[in-house]
Amino acid sequence: xxxxxxxxxxxxxxxxxxxxxxxxxxxxxxxxxxxxxxxxxxxxxxxxxxxxxxxxxxxxxxxxxxxxxxxxxxxxxxxxxxxxxxxxxxxxxxxxxxxxxxxxxxxxxxxxxxxxxxxxxxxxxxxxxxxxxxxxxxxxxxxxxxxxxxxxxxxxxxxxxxxxxxxxxxxxxxxxxxxxxxxxxxxxxxxxxxxxxxxxxxxxxxxxxxxxxxxxxxxxxxxxxxxxxxxxxxxxxxxxxxxxxxxxxxxxxxxxxxxxxxxxxxxxxxxxxxxxxxxxxxxxxxxxxxxxxxxxxxxxxxxxxxxxxxxxxxxxxxxxxxxxxxxxxxxxxxxxxxxxxxxxxxxxxxxxxxxxxxxxxxxxxxxxxxxxxxxxxxxxxxxxxxxxxxxxxxxxxxxxxxxxxxxxxxxxxxxxxxxxxxx
Amino acid sequence: xxxxxxxxxxxxxxxxxxxxxxxxxxxxxxxxxxxxxxxxxxxxxxxxxxxxxxxxxxxxxxxxxxxxxxxxxxxxxxxxxxxxxxxxxxxxxxxxxxxxxxxxxxxxxxxxxxxxxxxxxxxxxxxxxxxxxxxxxxxxxxxxxxxxxxxxxxxxxxxxxxxxxxxxxxxxxxxxxxxxxxxxxxxxxxxxxxxxxxxxxxxxxxxxxxxxxxxxxxxxxxxxxxxxxxxxxxxxxxxxxxxxxxxxxxxxxxxxxxxxxxxxxxxxxxxxxxxx
Numbered sequence: 001x002x003x004x005x006x007x008x009x010x011x012x013x014x015x016x017x018x019x020x021x022x023x024x025x026x027x028x029x030x031x032x033x034x035x036x037x038x039x040x041x042x043x044x045x046x047x048x049x050x051x052x053x054x055x056x057x058x059x060x061x062x063x064x065x066x067x068x069x070x071x072x073x074x075x076x077x078x079x080x081x082x083x084x085x086x087x088x089x090x091x092x093x094x095x096x097x098x099x100x101x102x103x104x105x106x107x108x109x110x111x112x113x114x115x116x117x118x119x120x121x122x123x124x125x126x127x128x129x130x131x132x133x134x135x136x137x138x139x140x141x142x143x144x145x146x147x148x149x150x151x152x153x154x155x156x157x158x159x160x161x162x163x164x165x166x167x168x169x170x171x172x173x174x175x176x177x178x179x180x181x182x183x184x185x186x187x188x189x190x191x192x193x194x195x196x197x198x199x200x201x202x203x204x205x206x207x208x209x210x211x212x213x214x215x216x217x218x219x220x221x222x223x224x225x226x227x228x229x230x231x232x233x234x235x236x237x238x239x240x241x242x243x244x245x246x247x248x249x250x251x252x253x254x255x256x257x258x259x260x261x262x263x264x265x266x267x268x269x270x271x272x273x274x275x276x277x278x279x280x281x282x283x284x285x286x287x288x289x290x291x292x293x294x295x296x297x298x299x300x301x302x303x304x305x306x307x308x309x310x311x312x313x314x315x316x317x318x319x320x321x322x323x324x325x326x327x328x329x330x331x332x333x334x335x336x337x338x339x340x341x342x343x344x345x346x347x348x349x350x351x352x353x354x355x356x357x358x359x360x361x362x363x364x365x366x367x368x369x370x371x372x373x374x375x376x377x378x379x380x381x382x383x384x385x386x387x388x389x390x391x392x393x394x395x396x397x398x399x400x401x402x403x404x405x406x407x408x409x410x411x412x413x414x415x416x417x418x419x420x421x422x423x
Numbered sequence: 424x425x426x427x428x429x430x431x432x433x434x435x436x437x438x439x440x441x442x443x444x445x446x447x448x449x450x451x452x453x454x455x456x457x458x459x460x461x462x463x464x465x466x467x468x469x470x471x472x473x474x475x476x477x478x479x480x481x482x483x484x485x486x487x488x489x490x491x492x493x494x495x496x497x498x499x500x501x502x503x504x505x506x507x508x509x510x511x512x513x514x515x516x517x518x519x520x521x522x523x524x525x526x527x528x529x530x531x532x533x534x535x536x537x538x539x540x541x542x543x544x545x546x547x548x549x550x551x552x553x554x555x556x557x558x559x560x561x562x563x564x565x566x567x568x569x570x571x572x573x574x575x576x577x578x579x580x581x582x583x584x585x586x587x588x589x590x591x592x593x594x595x596x597x598x599x600x601x602x603x604x605x606x607x608x609x610x611x612x613x614x615x616x617x618x619x620x621x622x623x624x625x626x627x628x629x630x631x632x633x634x635x636x637x638x639x640x641x642x643x644x645x646x647x648x649x650x651x652x653x654x655x656x657x658x659x660x661x662x663x664x665x666x667x668x669x670x671x672x673x674x675x676x677x678x679x680x681x682x683x684x685x686x687x688x689x690x691x692x693x694x695x696x697x698x699x
Contacts (some may be wrong), residue, residue, distance in 0.1 A: 019574075155455065158454075158594075173584070175598060176580070176584060176593065176598050176599065177584065177596075177598060177599050177600065178598060178600050179598035179599075179600035179601050180600075200540075268663075270663070271662070271663025271665075272662075272663035272664065272665050272666065272668075273663070274599065274600070274665075274666060291585060292669050294666060294668060295665065295666045295667070297584055297585070299587065301586050305585070306587065307589065310589060
């Protein structure tokens, strides 16, 4: 067991351009690549993660020179020349591999730190590997641990809490104003691409209906069709504003199209129902003074950008906390693994003691002619002598503070107790 | 013996309420669900202990304990706690518990300073109307206190959204919509109870003093409070006074409640000022 290595090889969005990642032989599907990996000589357990941003192989292998080369060959196939491979590939062993896996699971290694998708992808990949029975005790423990580390990071840090893109930020703000978006009406002023993107996000939150107003009605109708909404000409803007809850404005107009004074009577007509304006046009469409009106909330593109920046710096702070958790958990896992190394020796030690006890008891008891009760007492005594004698060497093996010397300790105990036979 | 039990029970009430406050506070900072459940249990325990304390005092004194300052404030805290707990039963408003518990703790701390002696009941108060009138009035204050706390939270959150600088409160406070709904629900219940409190008071006044309405300072200020809330509710339905304006009005209305409860007693006096 101590000679097995946890080996992690992979490529991701940081090391490898998409064009190369697309060509990877292991990047498609799970069943066949996993099978091929498992057939590599020396591989005991294996697992493959393949997402659009990364392909990673995790393997418990009896390490010889060929394992790494064979995996690399499988990973790149014929798409990348062998001399090119090293600049894309990263390889980690043991503690580093565990650490990297935890970094991936907690999304600290993701393109967007804090995203929640990766954990699902990890679980999916693990499911494929377990279904084919390619994982064993170590990988099972390791992957389950990575899930719980990801959970711990989510609950103990705010890493996934804040929105780091403009359309996310808009949705988050809308939710702070309206609570739920489900019965809300969205009004798009102008049929630009940015507005479309933002609206897509809102529609994803299940808004009630979308209305598009535009100078040219036909474009408004095209866009409205995409959201199952309705279209109206720009002249109807004011009356549409009486119904809308969230307004996204992105016209190419050179001047402001909605002034504070225009909005006052509209707010009266709305009976002060709150309204959220998002102005993503440059130059701006909406009078900045709108924000001074009660129950009117106006955010322009700079405001949203600021929200995103603040969130990003918040998230970076949280990422440091998360990293500390990952470091800690990786070390804990290493400790578990090291503990595993002494298990066969402890078992052998106990077995030897047991065998000696049984042998000696048999020889002694048949000479003594004792009653069954007395026999039991003698048996008990023998067992407790042996277990008391074993207590110290076992504690010595299990001791946590000098795990790095485990191999020496194991050798010593094996030599001292004559456990030379390999298990 | 009973006296000692009563003191002990009061300190238990104070202790559990402060515990709930501390746990709600820690939850506010680190947002861990476990703590929220713990805090709610602590507050529920505090509510039960408050009830027991009031009952114990009822048996000790032989009348409904809403006459001295200490009794009134404890009853006020009790009504805020249970108004919140009954409310919470229907829906949750994020971190509302912290603000409510803080208010309850302030009340209880004030109550702990006020003399706790049990005085013989003034002859004018020896009536079945005491629990009805005073009870209903103070319970209405409980709901109005919820609207007050909600109003403060609304102003904090609105400030975050308007200033576009998201500080500490933005993620920790609920949506404006939730707070506005809270305001309208609490005011509706509080206002009905306040009206009942004034009506029962006036019937009792007819029996005790001979006329329905005396223009005693306490009566006058109750009426002012009532008009403040009535105007606000009327405006919400007719002119759409919601959001910030409703929040500000809830705070002003509650200031008037507090003045009716204490300001009148200590500054203006009058025959209604029993609790000195």
